[in-house]
Amino acid sequence: NSHFQGKSFLKESDFTKKELETLIDLAAHFKYLKQNNIPHHYLQGKNIALLFEKTSTRTRSSFTVAANDLGAHAEFLGKNDIQFGKKESLEDTAKVFGRMYDGIEYRGFSQNIVEGLAKYSGVPVWNGLTDEWHPTQMLADFLTIKEQFKQLEGVTLAYMGDGRNNVANSLLVTGAILGVNVHIVAPKSLQPTAEIQSLAAQKAAVSGASLLVTDDVAQGVAGVDVLYTDVWASMGEEETFEARIKLLTPYQINAQLVALTHNDNVIVLHDLPAFHDLNTTMSQEIYDKFGISEMEITDEVFHAPYAYQFDQAENRLHTIKAVMAATLGNLFIPEM
Numbered sequence: 001n002s003h004f005q006g007k008s009f010l011k012e013s014d015f016t017k018k019e020l021e022t023l024i025d026l027a028a029h030f031k032y033l034k035q036n037n038i039p040h041h042y043l044q045g046k047n048i049a050l051l052f053e054k055t056s057t058r059t060r061s062s063f064t065v066a067a068n069d070l071g072a073h074a075e076f077l078g079k080n081d082i083q084f085g086k087k088e089s090l091e092d093t094a095k096v097f098g099r100m101y102d103g104i105e106y107r108g109f110s111q112n113i114v115e116g117l118a119k120y121s122g123v124p125v126w127n128g129l130t131d132e133w134h135p136t137q138m139l140a141d142f143l144t145i146k147e148q149f150k151q152l153e154g155v156t157l158a159y160m161g162d163g164r165n166n167v168a169n170s171l172l173v174t175g176a177i178l179g180v181n182v183h184i185v186a187p188k189s190l191q192p193t194a195e196i197q198s199l200a201a202q203k204a205a206v207s208g209a210s211l212l213v214t215d216d217v218a219q220g221v222a223g224v225d226v227l228y229t230d231v232w233a234s235m236g237e238e239e240t241f242e243a244r245i246k247l248l249t250p251y252q253i254n255a256q257l258v259a260l261t262h263n264d265n266v267i268v269l270h271d272l273p274a275f276h277d278l279n280t281t282m283s284q285e286i287y288d289k290f291g292i293s294e295m296e297i298t299d300e301v302f303h304a305p306y307a308y309q310f311d312q313a314e315n316r317l318h319t320i321k322a323v324m325a326a327t328l329g330n331l332f333i334p335e336m
């Protein structure tokens with residue numbers, strides 16, 4: 001049997017360190033094949049459903065291009081285009097998808113939906129982001145870190161800002177599994193829940209990662225190798241912007257904060273989209289209301305040579321390809 005075959009990719013804690021490392025290394029291999037124009041049609045003839053209840057640039061494009069590169073066809077199903085959610089239940093929709101598609105990507109709100117799709121469809125389901133987790137993002141993030149530091153174990157990452165969102169949850173737990181030290185630097189009201197912290201602590205006890213949750217910025221960033229941030233209000237939470245701006249301004253990644261790492265080799269990551277200039281309609285609206293043009297990261301840091309967010313974005317393609325090929329493809333991976 002090929003390991004991963006037929007499995008879903010719903011959340012990081014379902015996987016071991018070795019499994020996550022294997023997917024990251026497989027992604028690096030696919031990156032090499034892509035860069036050298038070497039065909040890799042491991043999903044020839046397969047059909048993939050891309051179900052999106054929230055908007056997306058990177059995740060949708062990665063699944064679409066990865067499916068094409070692997071020889072599969074991807075069909076985009078936006079929430080307003082299908083019966084699901086209004087006229088048809090999760091169970092019925094999943095059963096129909098399972099009769100037609102070989103694999104399903106889901107992005108939306110509830111983790112229960114992505115779990116339900118896997119339960120009722122009988123085909124591999126891949127989580128393209130829920131309110132709780134963003135697991136495909138993690139593979140890209142840790143591939144990017146591995147590219148820069150040549151290893152994962154012992155690297156220290158500080159995540160700044162909204163410590164309760166999907167990306168923060170995923171970074172804390174995935175870092176803990178992989179042996180990457182993770183600091184969540186966030187105000188008390190936006191720190192990870194007790195449940196997430198205890199799950200991460202269990203994983204860290206196995207890997208030896210050291211974890212820190214603090215509202216003290218200087219302590220949280222001292223000596224770290226990676227500074228990471230995400231939007232201050234996630235999709236569906238836009239009404240919290242005013243409160244978040246007040247709460248999170250001290251956690252902004254700016255030149256002063258970068259200097260507080262006291263590490264000349266520090267890199268900056270952001271999963272994107274980022275709020276750093278006035279070049280979007282949303283940032284214009286925020287500027288008109290609150291008079292600020294930068295939120296979680298300054299434009300200066302966003303354009304600094306040590307900011308790797310576009311490598312990270314490209315790596316979404318290679319890592320999503322690895323997940324689809326491993327779980328659905330005609331590709332042998334030994335049992336582990």
Ligand code: CP
Binds near residue numbers: 055137271
């Ligand atoms: N980082 C990420 O998931 O981007 P999209 O929302 O554009 O897919």
Ligand code: NVA
Binds near residue numbers: 129
């Ligand atoms: N936390 C963000 C991530 C976007 C990729 C959100 O959920 O909107």
